[in-house]
Amino acid sequence: MTPEEVLARLDAPLSLRRxxxxxxxxxxxxxxxxxxxxxxxTEPGLPPRTAAAFAVLVAIGLCWAVFGGWAxxxxxxxxxxxxxxxxxxxxxxxxxxxxxxxxxxxxxHKLEPSLLAVVLTLGAVAVVNLWAARRARAALLRRxxxxxxAATRDG
Numbered sequence: 406m407t408p409e410e411v412l413a414r415l416d417a418p419l420s421l422r423r424x425x426x427x428x429x430x431x432x433x434x435x436x437x438x439x440x441x442x443x444x445x446x447t448e449p450g451l452p453p454r455t456a457a458a459f460a461v462l463v464a465i466g467l468c469w470a471v472f473g474g475w476a477x478x479x480x481x482x483x484x485x486x487x488x489x490x491x492x493x494x495x496x497x498x499x500x501x502x503x504x505x506x507x508x509x510x511x512x513x514h515k516l517e518p519s520l521l522a523v524v525l526t527l528g529a530v531a532v533v534n535l536w537a538a539r540r541a542r543a544a545l546l547r548r549x550x551x552x553x554x555a556a557t558r559d560g
Contacts, residue, residue: 431473
């Protein structure tokens with residue numbers, strides 16, 4: 406395979422499979438937000454903590470919907486930028502979840518081991534996903550730069 410052929414593959418926009426996947430992410434975020442909003446609107450007199458939790462869940466779902474829409478509409482190569490953005494969204498959602506769980510749990514002076522295990526596991530998964538996405542993006546960009554340099558020297 407020549408450098409030009411590899412560059413052509415790297416410069417391709419998202420595949421149909423990825424586009425369908427991101428469309429599913431967008432629809433899932435939108436559907437989740439809509440269902441939680443509907444539940445929130447039809448339940449009068451919810452406690453403030455529940456209303457705050459619903460608001461956060463709606464916001465997280467809308468963020469995923471916007472992300473899916475952004476990724477599907479890109480006509481240029483992303484070089485794994487979509488993965489990095491998804492990694493940051495996952496880390497942000499984990500952070501919001503951790504703060505919310507702490508606000509609810511710590512005033513009771515009782516730290517549940519199962520909650521701690523869930524928070525630590527989700528945090529580890531979020532960090533590893535972001536790290537892997539950034540590493541993949543850096544590798545793709547290095548490869549593109551190397552091949553671009555090789556293509557210009559040969560041409």
